[in-house]
Amino acid sequence: DTAVSQTPKYLVTQMGNDKSIKCEQNLGHDTMYWYKQDSKKFLKIMFSYNNKELIINETVPNRFSPKSPDKAHLNLHINSLELGDSAVYFCASSPSLRLNQPQHFGDGTRLSIL
Amino acid sequence: AQSVSQHNHHVILSEAASLELGCNYSYGGTVNLFWYVQYPGQHLQLLLKYFSGDPLVKGIKGFEAEFIKSKFSFNLRKPSVQWSDTAEYFCASFSGSARQLTFGSGTQLTVLP
Numbered sequence: 001d002t003a004v005s006q007t008p009k010y011l012v013t014q015m016g017n018d019k020s021i022k023c024e025q026n027l028g029h030d031t032m033y034w035y036k037q038d039s040k041k042f043l044k045i046m047f048s049y050n051n052k053e054l055i056i057n058e059t060v061p062n063r064f065s066p067k068s069p070d071k072a073h074l075n076l077h078i079n080s081l082e083l084g085d086s087a088v089y090f091c092a093s094s095p096s097l098r099l100n101q102p103q104h105f106g107d108g109t110r111l112s113i114l
Numbered sequence: 115a116q117s118v119s120q121h122n123h124h125v126i127l128s129e130a131a132s133l134e135l136g137c138n139y140s141y142g143g144t145v146n147l148f149w150y151v152q153y154p155g156q157h158l159q160l161l162l163k164y165f166s167g168d169p170l171v172k173g174i175k176g177f178e179a180e181f182i183k184s185k186f187s188f189n190l191r192k193p194s195v196q197w198s199d200t201a202e203y204f205c206a207s208f209s210g211s212a213r214q215l216t217f218g219s220g221t222q223l224t225v226l227p
Contacts, residue, residue: 004157033215041152041202043217056214090157102148103215105158 003027006091006106013081014114021076021109023091031055032074033092033103034066043090049074050097078111086113116140116209120218127195128226135190135221137179137205145207147188148215149179152202161203164188175199197227 004025013019025032033056034046048056052068063079078085088110092103117140127133139145149161162173169181179190188205205218 041220041222043158043204043220045214045216048214092158102160102163104160105150107157 004091004093004104004106006089006109008109009107010110010112012112012114015081015083017081018077018079019081019111020078021089021091021111023074023076023106025072025091025093025104027093027095027104028072029093029104030071030096031094032068032071033094034074034076035090035092035105037088037090037108039087046089047074047076048097055097081111081113083113086111116145116207116216118205118207118216118218120203120205120221122221123219124222124224126224126226129197130194131225133190133192133195133199133223135203135205135223137188137190137218138186139188139205139207140186145209147179147181148206148208149173149177149188149190150204150206150217152204152220154201158204161190195223195225197225199223200225 007022031050033048035043037043046060047066049068065077067075088108090108091106094101094103119138121136147164150158151161152158161177162171164171164181172178177192203221206215208215
């Protein structure tokens with residue numbers, strides 16, 4: 001069983017479209033995250049949610065809106081997609097926000113904007 | 115703000131060579147340090163972690179890392195690499211005050227058979 005699962009794995013779409021990426025974790029974790037990995041492999045946190053509550057919202061355009069219907073899910077909706085949004089987006093989860101808890105990552109969603 | 119630096123962007127080794135990848139962190143408070151590995155086309159996997167205690171940490175697949183507080187470093191080592199170790203390696207630190215994991219820019223390791 002996949003612990004952190006993201007769908008879709010690949011997403012190819014045109015500029016201006018709206019798309020969503022779904023993430024689910026079956027680990028019983030309280031905290032979930034979205035990261036963006038750019039073409040140079042640099043990973044940067046976008047959002048973190050703890051028990052459905054937004055904890056971290058880094059400098060991310062308003063076009064990106066996370067939604068956490070329950071603590072096992074953290075979906076990412078992106079409006080008006082731009083070329084610069086092309087990247088791999090990773091979802092992750094950890095038991096809580098406490099220090100000594102490594103994060104478990106999903107397989108990533110490769111988003112390509114045409 | 116915390117930051118993590120990995121100075122080696124791309125390392126190429128032959129099989130059986132020894133490996134050391136550098137990692138320096140900037141945050142001066144309590145930090146928890148991690149090394150993650152990303153095999154081609156896969157997600158990040160945890161190699162090892164340091165929270166406290168013995169500064170020499172053993173991880174999976176024969177990897178180890180040494181926490182040197184005075185140097186703000188957490189270098190990753192492996193005595194003898196294999197072709198299957200070809201991957202991207204990320205150092206990361208978790209700051210309790212910022213409540214986030216900060217990644218370094220990654221080091222691409224290529225092991226030649």
